[in-house]
Amino acid sequence: MGQHGPGVLPPGLRTLGPSGGATNATRLAWFRRVLLVHVAARTLLTEPGWVVGEYGALLRWATVGVALAGVLAPHGGALKCTRIACPLVLVSALSAFPDNANHVFLEFVLLAFLAFLDERDEREGVLLCAALRGTVAIVLVWSGLQKVIHGTYFDGQFLAYMAATKTWFTEVFQHVVPDAELHRLTAFNERLDGSTWQPAVGAGPYRVDSVLFVALSNAVYVLEIAVGLLLLLPRTRAAAALAGIAMVVFIELGAREIVFGILIVNALALSLRGDAPRRMFPYWTAVYAYLVLAARELVPMVPYASS
Amino acid sequence: MSYRAKQRVVAGALVVLALWPLAHVALVRALDLNPWNWFGWAMYTTPPKRLTASVVDPDGRPLDRSRMTPAQTSRMLDAYAAFSDWYMEIPAAASLDDFASSCLQPFPEHESITIHLYGISVDRRTATVTKQEVEGSPWVYRRGGGGGDDGER
Numbered sequence: 523m524g525q526h527g528p529g530v531l532p533p534g535l536r537t538l539g540p541s542g543g544a545t546n547a548t549r550l551a552w553f554r555r556v557l558l559v560h561v562a563a564r565t566l567l568t569e570p571g572w573v574v575g576e577y578g579a580l581l582r583w584a585t586v587g588v589a590l591a592g593v594l595a596p597h598g599g600a601l602k603c604t605r606i607a608c609p610l611v612l613v614s615a616l617s618a619f620p621d622n623a624n625h626v627f628l629e630f631v632l633l634a635f636l637a638f639l640d641e642r643d644e645r646e647g648v649l650l651c652a653a654l655r656g657t658v659a660i661v662l663v664w665s666g667l668q669k670v671i672h673g674t675y676f677d678g679q680f681l682a683y684m685a686a687t688k689t690w691f692t693e694v695f696q697h698v699v700p701d702a703e704l705h706r707l708t709a710f711n712e713r714l715d716g717s718t719w720q721p722a723v724g725a726g727p728y729r730v731d732s733v734l735f736v737a738l739s740n741a742v743y744v745l746e747i748a749v750g751l752l753l754l755l756p757r758t759r760a761a762a763a764l765a766g767i768a769m770v771v772f773i774e775l776g777a778r779e780i781v782f783g784i785l786i787v788n789a790l791a792l793s794l795r796g797d798a799p800r801r802m803f804p805y806w807t808a809v810y811a812y813l814v815l816a817a818r819e820l821v822p823m824v825p826y827a828s829s
Numbered sequence: 830m831s832y833r834a835k836q837r838v839v840a841g842a843l844v845v846l847a848l849w850p851l852a853h854v855a856l857v858r859a860l861d862l863n864p865w866n867w868f869g870w871a872m873y874t875t876p877p878k879r880l881t882a883s884v885v886d887p888d889g890r891p892l893d894r895s896r897m898t899p900a901q902t903s904r905m906l907d908a909y910a911a912f913s914d915w916y917m918e919i920p921a922a923a924s925l926d927d928f929a930s931s932c933l934q935p936f937p938e939h940e941s942i943t944i945h946l947y948g949i950s951v952d953r954r955t956a957t958v959t960k961q962e963v964e965g966s967p968w969v970y971r972r973g974g975g976g977g978d979d980g981e982r
Binding site for chain 2: 621622710
């Protein structure tokens with residue numbers, strides 16, 4: 523458990539507290555900046571919803587402006603900007619209804635906690651740290667449990683389907699799936715565009731005769747649940763965060779949802795020792811800036827992030 | 830707001846976050862929602878579904894799309910895309926009216942059309958791609974009268 527006194531955290535959250543007050547405040551202040559950069563970049567990278575025309579542009583640029591102002595402002599200003607950005611992100615998310623991506627919801631939840639609590643107050647900083655860590659743990663555990671509930675990872679069916687129909691998954695799993703099996707699965711496809719194939723009706727079965735592939739498929743949900751649970755315990759938290767970051771990097775090789783990947787990696791970094799958010803801030807800012815410029819075709823888009 | 834109250838708000842929010850996926854599982858099953866969305870953290874759990882439609886005249890013949898102007902084709906495709914977007918997320922909230930109207934309009938000789946909808950997905954048990962007519966299909970749409978199950982509207 524951390525160094526915070528009794529009563530600072532409610533009973534269910536006591537294991538999630540930070541180990542040092544000053545370090546915690548610094549770490550959270552930098553995480554706030556990383557998240558505000560994320561909000562600005564994601565807003566610029568996402569298609570507008572039904573709030574279009576002048577109102578849509580106003581919403582987008584207000585969100586971007588407030589988020590960037592929060593990054594540059596001293597702390598009191600950053601908190602105010604977070605409090606303004608939070609409802610803007612909510613409106614923008616609602617405007618995409620019914621196609622609401624989970625990563626925007628995660629962004630909103632993290633932002634809401636940062637808007638609600640001020641890390642400069644030591645007790646609130648402790649509570650904020652616990653709230654953010656708890657959110658990440660919930661997301662990971664449920665992400666794994668949902669794969670168990672839907673039952674498409676036990677025999678590798680889901681990953682076999684994705685390996686057969688999505689170029690990025692094919693590139694990753696070609697090293698694991700035997701050539702003959704990959705050829706069998708992709709032979710069902712009818713090409714739709716540069717990176718997507720559409721399997722014919724009757725195609726399949728999407729199962730792969732490879733112990734390694736099936737083991738990898740099952741390892742996905744096992745790791746997600748394990749990392750989520752181990753993040754709850756102080757003794758295993760840092761190792762779990764490192765394992766979680768490695769897992770996300772591996773998943774992103776196929777999934778290529780880089781915005782979600784960066785968000786969850788940063789949230790996991792809150793469980794590392796030291797001040798990872800501060801040290802990583804320039805790098806993430808550079809990545810986001812590159813993605814925004816590339817999306818506007820001002821610089822070439824690397825193949826990885828072309829979606 | 831007191832610190833104790835803030836504690837309660839945070840604890841309550843985390844409880845809701847932790848329990849919502851249970852409701853998500855139930856809603857996805859009951860309403861056939863897209864599991865990838867709706868904040869249940871079930872992205873990458875099922876292969877994406879597809880939807881396909883077959884539109885036929887009162888004699889059961891497919892509509893001759895070559896008779897449609899580019900503008901009519903464009904309107905029909907837009908209407909279908911809008912319907913499909915909603916259907917894939919919340920089937921119960923998707924309306925075929927615009928799509929049906931855009932299909933009927935170029936064919937004044939027909940009083941009605943019939944729309945068959947098929948879902949294409951990977952069957953969990955057999956791991957093969959299956960095509961099944963969706964619940965409620967086919968729909969018959971009469972000129973100026975909207976639509977309904979089996980065309981009695």
